Amino acid sequence: MKTPMELLKEFAPEFAQNQMDERALLFEHPNYQAIPGKYKLLIGIAAxxxxxxxTCTQMWVIMAKGQGVTNAEIVEAIMVARYMKQATVNDTVAGALAKLSGDAP
Structure with a gap:
């Protein structure tokens, strides 16, 4: 089975190349190194x-492991992602909960 990127290369090679160029810009260009690569990989896992x-989570984990990121760091990034997702659910339902409590019109 082809990966999403392999399919993109097949059907829209210019867009696939653009994505790879952006990746190189973020991970290799000297002007975009304020965040160390290790942290960029952990952000990628969480995102x-x-x-x-x-598929993308597994790809980012493989890349991170290849750069020496530890299992503990990866698991912690996943835990942060889970926490942040939970927080966005709280925000999403705040209006509905306000209606239940009588605080909203």
């Missing part, structure tokens, strides 16, 4: 997990 993409 993919929050977005609900199993």
């Amino acid at each position: 993919a997990a929050i977005a609900g993409s199993d």
Whole structure:
């Protein structure tokens, strides 16, 4: 089975190349190194997990492991993602809860 990126390369090679160019910009260009690569990988894991993409989460974990990121660091990034997702649910339902409590019109 082809990966999402392999499919994108097949059907829209220019867009696939653009995505790879952006990745190189973020991870390799000297002007964009304020955040160390390790942290960028952990952010990628968390973002993919929050977005609900199993394929992307696995890809980011593989890349992170290849760069020496520890299991404990990866698990902690996933825990932060879970916590943040939970917080966004709280925000999403705040209006409905306000209606239940009589605080909203």
